[in-house]
Amino acid sequence: MNQGEHVTAKTTARLDDWRSFAPLDLHPILAAALDRFREHGYHGTTVRDVAGRAGVSLPMIYYRFENKQGLLVALLEDAMSEVLQRARLADAEAEGRVLERFSNVVECIVLHMTHRTATAGLDSELRYLEPANRKKYAALRKELEELLLEIVEEGVAQGxxxxxxxxxxxxxxxGMCQAVTGWYHSDGPLTPEEIADRYVAISLRTVGARVRPAPRTHGH
Amino acid sequence: MNQGEHVTAKTTARLDDWRSFAPLDLHPILAAALDRFREHGYHGTTVRDVAGRAGVSLPMIYYRFENKQGLLVALLEDAMSEVLQRARLADAEAEGRVLERFSNVVECIVLHMTHRTATAGLDSELRYLEPANRKKYAALRKELEELLLEIVEEGVAQGxxxxxxxxxxxxxxxGMCQAVTGWYHSDGPLTPEEIADRYVAISLRTVGARVRPAPRTHGH
DNA sequence: CCTACCGATCGGTAGG
DNA sequence: CCTACCGATCGGTAGG
Known part of the structure; x- marks a missing residue:
């Protein structure tokens, strides 16, 4: 069952600032897989495509990863782990102030959808995961959902x-935040930070927030 | 180039009530294709799968449709045409009353996402359309986007x-409405109508609608 | 509207 | 006996 040292996830570097996004430091094979999955989807991508784009032999893929599915699993879990980690930092930074907890977490999620559009957009390929893999991914996503839900409920409780x-x-x-991956392009008119700010404002209305925080400006 | 009588779209029956959804009356080949696309995605589906499930020979598929792409095109355009037609009816029924126009259109879109989850959920496969087909589909979707935008702008103009x-x-x-296709199941706890009602309420907050007399605590 | 096929390529693995 | 790979090819299937 256990063979060699397959790269699973853990490509994510340590995070200290949830607002700053270094370029994704993916294994070249994963970077190639991500590129092809985004363009042709999971089933539209051949392992040979991935090998070719990564500049390695096809057997090399199978040496590093269990199989084609392993590529998708690593990418999906990596991305979800990263946004979850960021969201917890964003939440903690608010030190319990509900409005700020909410704003931070929404901002963080939208920043993830824009700075990490490629991996975040793989969410639609989740249905091709084998049941066991899907379960693990779903559990991670559920943590994010429950974090946001808990904040909303706390906001309601506090009036x-x-x-x-x-x-x-x-x-x-x-769902609203996830949909950003469907249209965002890094060469579009808006920066990730601008989009995140707008979605924070929209989200605050959606939860009927009573107090509107002072508009934040992004200096240089 | 032109061969036979390809079924393109036009499977949609005439609509008189935008709130009532008869079962989709799809050509058996399209029904089979829809089933497989939903389960395995466009590229994960083989034309032989579709033929087998439809109970026809593989060449029969190519007799009725131009190719595999033609199946996706027909399904996607059919679904988008139907929701667009419904949205226009829903809008017209409000006879210019902005709050009702908005509520009707959101309700109608969410009803589409639930009663037509299978076809509506194909939206994520849109990226596999060839450019010309994608352009046609994008134009239809843009009409829906612009209808909603126009209503929101009118609501803002009217204060x-x-x-x-x-x-x-x-x-x-x-995006929020589209995401419903990702989790809705007809055997879930909520009916399409209940979900639509909830999304109307959520959407009204999102646009900051003065849905009920604002609590006059102090001046604003 | 079926049988019989094609050029090529699929995901994955052999021996060395 | 391990690692990092290679050229070649496996049994089947893809869209047409």
């Missing part, structure tokens, strides 16, 4: 937010 | 809605 149903609302918000 | 940027907000709303 700062007004929503009819917190679970529906937080799920809707997450 | 009924409060948003920072109408284009961002309406795009975010559409």
């Amino acid at each position: 700062l937010f007004e929503v009819d149903r917190a679970p529906d609302t937080s799920r809707a918000l997450l | 009924l809605f409060e948003v920072d940027r109408a284009p961002d907000t309406s795009r975010a709303l559409l």
Whole structure:
């Protein structure tokens, strides 16, 4: 069962600032797989394509990874682990102030969708994961959903937010953020930071936030 | 170049009530293709799979449709045409009352995402369309986006809605609705109508609608 | 509207 | 007996 040293995830570097995004430091094979999956989808990509683009032999892929599925698993889990880690930092930084917790987490998620569009956009390929792999990924995503839900519920409890149903609302918000990967391009008119700010404002309305925080400006 | 009588779209029946959804009356080949595309994706589906499930020979597929791409094109354009047609009816029914126009259109879009989850969920396969086909589909979708945007802008103009940027907000709303196809199941706890109602409420907050008399605590 | 096929390529693995 | 690979090819299947 256990063979060699397959690269699974753990490509993510240590994070100290949840707002800063260094270029993804992926194994060349994963970088190639990501590129092809984004362009042709999981099933539209051949392992030979990946090998060719990575400049390695096809057997090399199977030496480093269990199989084609292993490539998708590594990319998906890497991305989800990273955004989850960032979201927890963003949350913690607010030191319990609900409005700021909410704003930080939404900002962080949208920054992830823009700075990490390629990996974040792989979310739609999740259905091609084998059941065991999907379960692991779903568990990670559920943690993110529950973090946001908990914040929304706390906001309601404190009378700062007004929503009819917190679970529906937080799920809707997450879907709204995820959809950014469908249209964002790094050469578009808006920076990731601008988009994140706008989505924070939109999200605050969605939860019926009573107090509007002073607009944040991004200096240089 | 031109051969036979290819089924393109036009499977949609005439609509008189935008809230009622009859079962999709798809050509058996398209129904089979839809089933396989949903389960394995476009590239994960073989034309032989489709033939087998439809109970026809593989060449029969190519007799009725131009190629594999033609199956996806027909399904995608059919679905988008239908929701667009419904949205226009939903809009017209409000006879210019902005709050109702907005509520109707959002309700209608969410009803589409739930009653038509299979076809609506094919949206993520749009990137596999050849450029010419994608352009046609994108044009249809843009009409829906612009309908919603126009309503949001009118609401702002009339002082009924409060948003920072109408284009961002309406795009975010559409993404929020589209995401419903990712989790909705007909055997879940909520009916399409219940989900639509909840999304209307959420969306009204998102546009800052003065849906009920604002609590007059102090001046604003 | 079927049988019979094609050029090429699929994901994955052999021996060395 | 391990690692990092190679050229060649496996049994089957792809869209047409």
